[in-house]
Structure formats: C-alpha cells, structure tokens
Amino acid sequence: xxxxxxxxxxxxxxxxxxxxxxxxxxxxxxxxxxxxxxxxxxxxxxxxxxxxxxxxxxxxxxxxxxxxxxxxxxxxxxxxxxxxxxxxxxxxxxxxxxxxxxxxxxxxxxxxxxxxxxxxxxxxxxxxxxxxxxxxxxxxxxxxxxxxxxxxxxxxxxxxxxxxxxxxxxxxxxxxxxxxxxxxxxxxxxxxxxxxxxxxxxxxxxxxxxxxxxxxxxxxxxxxxxxxxxxxxxxxxxxxxxxxxxxxxxxxxxxxxxxxxxxxxxxxxxxxxxxxxxxxxxxxxxxxxxxxxxxxxxxxxxxxxxxxxxxxxxxxxxxxxxxxxxxxxxxxxxxxxxxxxxxxxxxxxxxxxxxxxxxxxxxxxxxxxxxxxxxxxxxxxxxxxxxxxxxxxxxxxxxxxxxxxxxxxxxxxxxxxxxxxxxxxxxxxxxxxxxxxxxxxxxxxxxxxxxxxxxxxxxxxxxxxxxxxxxxxxxxxxxxxxxxxxxxxxxxxxxxxxxxxxxxxxxxxxxxxxxxxxxxxxxxxxxxxxxxxxxxxxxxxxxxxxxxxxxxxxxxxxxxxxxxxxxxxxxxxxxxxxxxxxxxxxxxxxxxxxxxxxxxxxxxxxxxxxxxxxxxxxxxxxxxxxxxxxxxxxxxxxxxxxxxxxxxxxxxxxxxxxxxxxxxxxxxxxxxxxxxxxxxxxxxxxxxxxxxxxxxxxxxxxxxxxxxxxxxxxxxxxxxxxxxxxxxxxxxxxxxxxxxxxxxxxxxxxxxxxxxxxxxxxxxxxxxxxxxxxxxxxxxxxxxxxxxxxxxxxxxxxxxxxxxxxxxxxxxxxxxxxxx
Numbered sequence: 008x009x010x011x012x013x014x015x016x017x018x019x020x021x022x023x024x025x026x027x028x029x030x031x032x033x034x035x036x037x038x039x040x041x042x043x044x045x046x047x048x049x050x051x052x053x054x055x056x057x058x059x060x061x062x063x064x065x066x067x068x069x070x071x072x073x074x075x076x077x078x079x080x081x082x083x084x085x086x087x088x089x090x091x092x093x094x095x096x097x098x099x100x101x102x103x104x105x106x107x108x109x110x111x112x113x114x115x116x117x118x119x120x121x122x123x124x125x126x127x128x129x130x131x132x133x134x135x136x137x138x139x140x141x142x143x144x145x146x147x148x149x150x151x152x153x154x155x156x157x158x159x160x161x162x163x164x165x166x167x168x169x170x171x172x173x174x175x176x177x178x179x180x181x182x183x184x185x186x187x188x189x190x191x192x193x194x195x196x197x198x199x200x201x202x203x204x205x206x207x208x209x210x211x212x213x214x215x216x217x218x219x220x221x222x223x224x225x226x227x228x229x230x231x232x233x234x235x236x237x238x239x240x241x242x243x244x245x246x247x248x249x250x251x252x253x254x255x256x257x258x259x260x261x262x263x264x265x266x267x268x269x270x271x272x273x274x275x276x277x278x279x280x281x282x283x284x285x286x287x288x289x290x291x292x293x294x295x296x297x298x299x300x301x302x303x304x305x306x307x308x309x310x311x312x313x314x315x316x317x318x319x320x321x322x323x324x325x326x327x328x329x330x331x332x333x334x335x336x337x338x339x340x341x342x343x344x345x346x347x348x349x350x351x352x353x354x355x356x357x358x359x360x361x362x363x364x365x366x367x368x369x370x371x372x373x374x375x376x377x378x379x380x381x382x383x384x385x386x387x388x389x390x391x392x393x394x395x396x397x398x399x400x401x402x403x404x405x406x407x408x409x410x411x412x413x414x415x416x417x418x419x420x421x422x423x424x425x426x427x428x429x430x431x432x433x434x435x436x437x438x439x440x441x442x443x444x445x446x447x448x449x450x451x452x453x454x455x456x457x458x459x460x461x462x463x464x465x466x467x468x469x470x471x472x473x474x475x476x477x478x479x480x481x482x483x484x485x486x487x488x489x490x491x492x493x494x495x496x497x498x499x500x501x502x503x504x505x506x507x508x509x510x511x512x513x514x515x516x517x518x519x520x521x522x523x524x525x526x527x528x529x530x531x532x533x534x535x536x537x538x539x540x541x542x543x544x545x546x547x548x549x550x551x552x553x554x555x556x557x558x559x560x561x562x563x564x565x566x567x568x569x570x571x572x573x574x575x576x577x578x579x580x581x582x583x584x585x586x587x588x589x590x591x592x593x594x595x596x597x598x599x600x601x602x603x604x605x606x607x608x609x610x611x612x613x614x615x616x617x618x619x620x621x622x623x624x625x626x627x628x629x630x631x632x633x634x635x636x637x638x639x640x641x642x643x644x645x646x647x648x649x650x651x652x653x654x655x656x657x658x659x660x661x662x663x664x665x666x667x668x669x670x671x672x673x674x675x676x677x678x679x680x681x682x683x684x685x686x687x688x689x690x691x692x693x694x695x696x697x698x699x700x701x702x703x704x705x706x707x708x709x710x711x712x713x714x715x716x717x718x719x720x721x722x723x724x725x726x727x728x729x730x731x732x733x734x735x736x737x738x739x740x741x742x743x744x745x746x747x748x749x750x751x752x753x754x755x756x757x758x759x760x761x762x763x764x765x766x767x768x769x770x771x772x773x774x775x776x777x778x779x780x781x782x783x784x785x786x787x788x789x790x791x792x793x794x795x796x797x798x799x800x801x802x803x804x805x806x807x808x809x810x811x812x813x814x815x816x817x818x819x820x821x822x823x824x825x826x827x
Contacts, residue, residue, distance in 0.1 A: 097236070097265075098229030099136055106140050106204070106220060113202055114149050120201045126213035127222035129391045130266030130302050133206040136222065140204065150202075157330045224263025233265060234258045237272025253284040260293045266371060266389065267302050270309040273370040299391075306395045309370060318399075319347040320363050321372050324388055325396035326427055333373075335364055335384040341423060344411045412437035422449035430457040432493075436464040438481060439498075447484035456488045465498035466523075479503060486512065492538075493518040500524070504531050511535055522546055530557045534564040543572040551578045565597060571616075572604040574629075579608050598622070606630050614640060625649040636660050642667070648695075651675040658682055665689045675700040684709040690716045697743075698722040706730055715740040726750040733757050739764035750774040757781075763788040775799040781806045787817040794823040 106123070113121050125133045140146060141155055156170050205212075213219045225233065231254075238254060254275070261267040275284055292304030313321065320342050327333060339360035342348050348356050348363065367373045368386065375387040388396065410424060412435065421441060433455075441447050452461070463485060465478065479501035486507040487494070492515055501524075507513065508531040518541040519533065525548045533539060534557055542565075544550070573579065600620045605613060606629035613631065623644050628634070634655045641647070648670055652658065659681045665671075669692050676682065682704050690713040697719055701707065708730040715737040723744060725731065732754050739761035745768060749755065755776045762768075763785025769792060773779065780802050786792070795818055797803050804826055806814040818824060 096132065096135055096139060097233045098225040099132070099139070102220070102222065103136055103139050103143070106136070107143050107145050109218070110140070110146055110202055111149055120203065121218065122203045122205065123218045123220065124213035125204065125206045125220050125222055126210060127208065128264070128298055129208055130264040130389070131222045131224065132265050133208075133222055137204050137206050225265060225268070226263070227259070230258045230261065230263050230268055231255060233268045234261075234272045237269055238275045249281055250279075250284055253281065253288055257284070257288050260288070261305070262298065262301070264298075264302055266391065267305040269371045270305050274309050274312050302391060303395055303398075306392060307399070309372075310395060310399060313370075316347055316349050317363055317366065319345075320360075321367055322396055322400050323347065324373070325393060325400050327388075329390055329393050330387060332385050332387060335361075335376075335386060337423060338386075339364060340413065344413075344423075345409055408432045409434045409436070412440045414440045420449075421446050424450040424452070426451075428457065429455050430459075432460040432462075433458055434462040434464065435485075438463055438465045438485075441481050443477065444480040444484040447481045450485065452485055452487045454488065456490050458488060458491060460493035460495075460518075461487050461491055462495035463497065463499070465500065479505070483507070489513060490515055492516060495520040495522070496524060497522045498524075500526050502526050503529060514538075517541070519543070520545070525549060532557055536565075536567075538567055539565065540567050541570040542568060543570075543574070544576060545572065545574045547576045548578060550576050553579070565599070567599055568597060569599055570602040570604075571597070571600055573608055573612075574604065574606040577607050579612060601625065603627070604629075610634055617641065617643065620644065622646050627651040628653070628655065630654040632656050634658055637665070641665075644668075645670070647671055649673040652677070652679060654678040656680050661686050661689055666692060668692050669694050671696055673698045673700075675702075676704060677702040678704070680705045682707055685711045685713055687711050687713045689713060693717060694719060696720055698724075700724040700726075701728060702726040704728050708732070710735050710738075712737050714738060717741060719743050722746045722748075724748045724750075725752060727752070729753045731755055734759055734762075736761045738762060741765060742767070744768055746770045746772075748772045748774075749776060752776050753778060755779050758783050760785040762786065765789060767791055770794045770796075772796040773798075773800055773803065776803075777801055779803055782814045782817055784817055786814075787820065790820070792821050794825075795821045796825045798825075798827040 106125070109123065125137060127133050138155070141153065147153070154171050156167065158167060207213055224230075234254060234257075257271055257275075258268060261271055271287065274287060278284060278287075287308070290304075290308060292301060292308055295301040295304055310318065310321065323342065323345065324333065324338070339348075339357055342360055342363070343356050348360050350356065351359055364373070364386075368376055372388070372392055373386045374389055374392075376384065377386075378384050408431070410433065412421065414437075424435075435450075438447075452458070463482070478499055482496070482499060482501060483505040486505065489512060491513050494513065494516055497520075499521075503509070504524075504527060511532065514536065515538060516536050517538050519539065520541075520543040521527075521530075522543070522545040525546065527547055528549045528551065530544070530550070530553060533542060597616070597620050600623055602625040603616060603620060603623055604625075604627040605616065606627075608631075610631060610633050613628065613634075617640055621643050624646055626641075626644065626647060626649070628651070630653070632655070635657050636659065641650075645667060647668060650668075650671060650673070652675070654677070656678065658679045661682070665674075665686070666689070671693055672695050674693070674696060677700070680703075683706050693716065696717055699717065699720060699722070701724070703726070705728070707728045710731075712735060714735055718740060720741050721743050723741070723746070725748070727750070729752065731752050733756065736759045738759060742764075744765050747765075747768060747770070749772070751774065753776070756778050757780065760783040762783055766789070768789050771786075771789075771792060771794070774796070775798065777800060779800055782803065797807060803814070806812045807818060807824075807826055809815060
C-alpha cells in the first residue's frame with residue numbers, strides 16, 4: 008500500500024504538470040521539481056525498509072516465498088464490445104455530436120495526447136454518452152486504434168494498464184514484464200489527435216483535464232419523452248389524460264435525471280389508477296434536497312414495487328463489487344441455487360430466471376446488457392443502483408445459505424463460490440455431482456473467514472444414492488477457515504474423515520453433526536476440541552468402536568461438551584482403550600455433559616456413558632431392545648430433570664431405576680411393550696415431577712398405587728394403552744394436577760369417583776375411548792374445570808347431551824364443553 012501511495016503521488020504530479028505522457032516517461036526526469044523528487048526518494052526509502060522488515064519476518068516464521076496475482080473481482084476476458092443502442096438514448100444527440108466533432112478536429116490540429124472529461128451527477132448516463140461516441144462511425148473511421156476500460160473504486164494502475172494494453176492488443180494476454188514495451192507501442196506512438204475521454208462525477212477531477220464538458224440534465228420535452236417510453240409503452244389513449252397531467256408533474260420532480268425518470272416510469276407502467284400515480288407524485292422522496300439522495304429515493308421506491316422473490320434476486324447482485332461484469336446464465340444459476348426463483352407449475356426455473364433478469368433490466372436495476380461471442384450475455388449495475396442494493400442489504404440482509412451443485416457445467420459449479428464473501432451460514436448440497444478435488448477446491452472455503460456454519464450434503468435424504476469413489480478427496484479439498492464454529496456432514500461415503508478434521512485444524516468448532524456417513528469406521532480426535540458443546544453421530548452403520556484417540560488428552564477430554572447424540576449406530580458397542588479393552592469409567596469423563604440422546608446401540612455403551620455423566624439434566628434412551636430393567640444404570644444421575652424411555656421393548660420394571668430422582672420434572676414412557684405397571688414403591692422420590700407421559704405401552708394394565716406420591720404432577724397424558732381399564736383411586740392425591748389427557752385407550756371403561764379431589768384440574772380431554780361408559784358424579788365438584796373435550800366416545804356423547812343426558816348435571820357448570 009505504501010508503494011501504491013508513491014505511485015499515486017507520481018500520477019498526481021504528472022496530471023498537475025498537464026502532460027499525460029509524463030505518467031509514463033517523466034516520473035524520474037530532470038524536469039520534475041527538485042522538492043518533489045526528494046520527497047519521493049524519502050518515501051521510496053521508507054517503503055524499501057518496510058519490505059526488508061517483511062522479508063525478515065518471513066524468515067523468522069519460516070514462510071514460503073511465492074508469487075500470486077491479486078484478484079479485483081473482474082473477468083477481464085469477457086468484454087468483447089461496448090455496443091449501446093442509440094435508439095434507447097433520448098436527448099443526448101447534440102452533446103454526442105459536439106464531442107464527436109471535437110475528436111475529429113483534434114485529429115487534424117493537435118499533435119500531442121488530449122484528455123477530455125465528461126462531468127456530471129450520477130444518473131445522467133455519462134458512460135452511455137462516452138460509449139455512443141466510442142462506437143460512432145465518424146469516430147471509428149479516423150481512430151484505427153481504440154480501447155475502452157472501466158476504472159472503479161479498487162483502482163490499481165498496473166492492472167488497469169494491463170487491461171488497456173490487452174484491449175488494444177485484441178485480447179492477447181500480457182504479463183507485467185511485457186507492459187513497458189507495449190505501453191511504448193500503444194501510448195507513445197505520438198499519432199496526431201490521440202485522445203483520452205474520461206467520465207467523472209467529481210468536478211475537481213474534471214478540471215485537471217485539458218477539456219471539460221459538463222453534462223446537463225434533460226430538457227422537459229426530452230424528460231417527458233423518456234418517461235412516456237417507460238410508463239406508456241403501448242401508447243397513450245383518451246383515458247390517460249389525467250394520468251398525463253400527473254405524469255408531467257412527476258417528471259418535473261425527477262429533475263431531468265434519466266435514471267430517475269426511467270425508474271419512475273417503470274414503477275407506473277402497470278398502474279392504471281389515478282390514486283396509484285398520485286401516491287408516487289406525493290411521495291416524501293421528492294422533499295429530499297440533496298439530488299443524490301433524491302435519486303436513491305426514487306430507486307428505493309422502485310425497489311419496493313418489486314415482488315419479494317425479485318427483490319432477493321436484485322439484492323443478491325450486491326455481493327459483487329461495483330462495475331463487476333456479471334454473466335446472465337451464471338447469475339440465474341446462483342439465483343436458482345439459493346432458492347430465490349419461485350416454482351411456477353411446469354415452467355422451467357431457468358426460464359423464470361430469464362424473465363426476472365429481463366424485468367430487472369427493464370426497470371434499470373441491471374444495465375449495459377451485451378451479447379458477446381458464443382452467445383454469452385453480460386450485464387452490470389449502475390453505481391447508484393449498487394449503492395441502493397448495498398444499503399437495502401444492510402437493512403434486510405439475507406445471507407447466502409444454500410448452494411446446489413449442478414449436474415453439468417452450465418450452472419452450480421463450485422467455482423461460483425470462489426469470489427463470494429459469504430457470512431454466517433452456508434449449505435452446499437449435491438456434492439455427489441462434484442467431479443474432482445480440483446473442482447471442489449475452487450470453492451475457496453478456506454478463505455471465507457466470516458463463515459460460521461457449514462453444511463455439506465452429498466445427498467438430500469437417506470434414500471438417495473451417489474457414486475462415492477472420490478468422496479474422501481473432495482471432502483479433503485473442502486477445508487473451511489479455522490474460524491468455523493458449526494460443521495454438518497451428511498451422506499459422506501468415505502471411509503475416513505478428512506485430514507483437517509483428523510489434525511484438528513478447526514479448533515473453534517462448537518457444534519458437529521455427522522449424519523449418514525455409513526462407511527466411516529473411525530472418528531476424528533474430537534475430544535481435543537476445547538469449545539465443542541454439541542456432538543451428533545447419526546446413522547453411522549460401520550462404526551463399531553470409538554477408540555481412545557477420539558478422546559484426545561484423557562485429562563481434559565471434551566471439556567465443554569454439553570449435548571451428545573448417538574443415533575442409529577447399530578454396530579457401536581463401546582469406547583475402547585489402546586489395548587482394545589472397554590474404556591468405561593477410567594477413560595471417559597464427560598464432566599460438562601447435560602443432554603444425552605442415545606438410540607439403537609448396545610447396553611454396554613449405554614452403561615459406559617452413564618458412569619460419569621454426573622451433571623446430566625436430560626436423558627433420551629431409544630430402541631434398546633435388550634434393556635430389561637434400570638438397575639444400577641441411573642444411580643449417578645442426581646441432577647436429572649428429563650427422562651425419556653422409548654422403544655425399550657424388553658423393559659419390564661422401573662422399580663429400581665427411579666431412586667434418588669428428586670430433581671426429575673418430566674418422565675416419558677413410550678413403546679415399552681413389556682411394562683405392565685408403574686412401580687408401587689419406586690415413585691416416592693419423584694417430588695418434583697410435573698409431567699408424566701405414557702404412550703403405546705401395550706401391556707400396561709395399571710398405574711399402580713405408587714401414583715399417590717406424585718404430588719407435584721401438573722400434566723398427565725395417557726395414550727394408546729389398550730389394557731388400561733381405569734385409573735387408580737389414589738389419583739385423588741394428585742393435588743397439583745391441572746391437565747388430564749386420555750386418548751385411544753380402547754379398554755378404558757370407567758374413571759374413579761375420587762377424581763372429585765383434583766381441585767386444580769382446569770382441562771379434561773377424553774378422545775377415542777369408545778368403551779368408557781360414563782363420567783363419575785364427582786366431576787360436578789371440579790369447580791376449577793374450565794374445558795371438557797370429548798371426541799369419538801359414543802357412550803359419553805349420549806350421556807353428556809345438553810339437558811337430556813344423564814351426565815349433563817355433572818358437567819353443566821363447565822364453561823367450555825366440546826363434544827364431537
């Protein structure tokens with residue numbers, strides 16, 4: 008940057024002296040003032056000292072020396088012409104003719120290089136005028152050598168000069184060493200009348216040039232003609248008289264700025280009601296005194312009239328730098344990949360994308376649309392439009408969060424991610440379509456330091472299949488930046504995880520999800536991750552053992568892990584030590600684990616996890632078909648608050664398993680088909696239990712007298728327990744019960760009259776219990792009961808009929824009764 012500043016100083020001095028050639032030939036000539044040369048010498052000396060210091064640091068830190076070309080976000084090989092349709096430009100004929108005349112006059116009267124500036128506010132189409140002049144036949148016939156180049160915010164003299172030379176050389180690439188002879192050939196040939204035309208909004212820049220043309224706003228007539236072209240594309244009829252009057256007033260407020268006029272006309276194109284036109288005319292944007300802000304206000308108004316999906320497509324374009332040349336098909340592909348394009352029946356998404364592209368072009372959000380060789384179509388965004396998109400992104404920023412890898416080379420290639428500055432979350436799906444590691448590496452994930460969450464999908468669901476011959480190479484090439492916090496890998500079919508996981512190159516990971524990585528038989532040493540809080544292992548069929556390396560340093564293994572989920576790892580039997588013996592107590596210290604969700608693994612593994620999870624708060628145990636009782640399994644879980652036992656089909660008793668659970672708040676029993684009854688003496692310690700759910704326990708015939716101890720219970724749910732015939736009389740001791748739900752219990756024939764003691768009960772639901780004959784008389788004493796819901800209970804429906812049913816006197820006091 009210091010060297011760039013020195014070059015900028017040389018350029019400024021050259022311009023000050025008024026000789027454009029001095030930019031190349033007179034930097035160090037005797038004609039430069041002595042003070043300037045001395046000052047530059049000191050600056051060069053300082054820059055050299057800094058470079059020497061950098062070189063010393065390189066050696067100190069063993070960095071490798073290499074050469075790389077900085078990317079400026081432009082594809083310099085795309086521009087093949089600068090054609091602008093003159094029929095689309097209104098009111099600039101005289102100014103164009105004046106500039107063309109000047110250029111032809113220069114050819115005959117001036118020997119040296121002339122610089123000509125077109126100056127004006129944004130939106131006056133200065134670049135368009137310059138392009139029209141550039142392509143005018145009166146200019147092309149006298150200038151046999153021409154070049155057109157865009158200078159933007161990331162101005163770099165070397166790359167700019169290279170672009171100019173390559174344009175002159177008809178696209179032949181050149182390197183930095185070739186610039187000097189090519190410059191001499193192109194710029195120092197001293198042909199008569201050589202001219203540079205510059206467009207700028209800055210008056211002080213224009214005044215540095217030899218000639219200045221101030222581009223004026225459009226006249227009232229030209230402004231109206233341009234507005235009519237947009238607002239009345241199909242022509243005006245007699246019914247448009249009032250609209251014309253309002254339209255002329257709107258045009259006056261546009262101040263003769265073509266960009267504002269076109270944007271406003273586009274807004275009103277499909278508006279036929281006077282009220283709609285008046286709303287635009289009376290908009291507060293016209294009250295803005297600053298011309299630039301007023302133009303942005305018009306553009307913002309136009310933006311608000313876009314449908315939401317089109318707004319997303321427009322805002323997405325702001326991720327590219329100003330003056331970036333966007334390819335139409337690639338842009339549409341990115342819109343598709345991010346789900347911005349809505350589905351319309353059988354219409355192809357790409358075709359819909361083409362319609363969106365045309366609409367954004369017509370509304371002036373995209374411009375400079377050009378068709379190149381091989382049918383490639385490109386476009387740009389006006390600087391002011393880019394400013395609008397950027398400002399709107401700041402307000403309603405929608406992160407790029409989904410990218411779909413295409414099956415062919417036309418769209419969805421990994422290289423489309425290369426230059427995108429992605430923040431937050433990124434989901435890449437369809438990685439089975441990536442052909443090689445080289446293609447995967449072009450995504451440049453390793454340099455996306457603002458990426459927080461990365462999800463990598465080889466397939467969309469567990470039934471989808473892909474060839475997996477190169478999965479390992481591709482995942483190795485998708486190394487993210489070390490700042491990544493969340494990693495999700497789905498459907499990966501490699502045998503080993505990538506080196507950047509095995510070598511712990513993502514030290515800041517907080518959350519990891521490995522799902523349907525069916526062929527992996529070894530896990531990375533995740534125990535070393537100091538910040539890892541959530542780990543999910545799901546559907547890993549070939550994983551049999553979790554080796555000691557997984558834990559890292561045993562003394563501080565998984566220091567921050569709070570949530571562990573091991574789901575559908577049917578072959579996983581145990582943690583093992585280095586000698587192959589079960590690790591169990593000694594090697595696994597889950598000192599911070601608060602939630603454990605384990606499904607479809609061995610009882611041995613379950614016991615090894617239970618030994619040291621002393622601060623566990625939530626435990627979900629699923630599909631342990633060999634688990635018969637809970638003896639000694641849960642003894643250490645003194646802090647447990649939520650327990651869910653599901654699909655433990657051999658579980659016969661809870662008698663010894665619920666001791667010391669004074670903190671337990673929620674107990675859920677589901678699909679425990681061998682469970683006949685709740686324990687009589689095993690529920691005494693559940694003094695904090697507030698919710699009990701029992702579902703699909705086919706043999707459960709009794710709630711047992713142990714229910715009397717659940718004095719803190721507020722919610723009781725019983726569903727699909729066909730052997731349950733009634734509730735125990737001791738239900739009267741559930742003094743805190745507020746919600747009772749009984750559903751699909753086919754064998755239920757009665758409820759105890761002791762239900763009358765549930766003085767806090769506010770909602771009673773009985774659904775699909777066809778053999779329940781009646782409600783107990785004690786229901787009439789439930790004065791807190793606000794809602795009674797009865798559905799698909801034929802006997803109760805008859806018993807509870809208003810004024811006529813036998814049970815009606817027992818329920819008449821309830822405010823809300825629903826019987827279906």
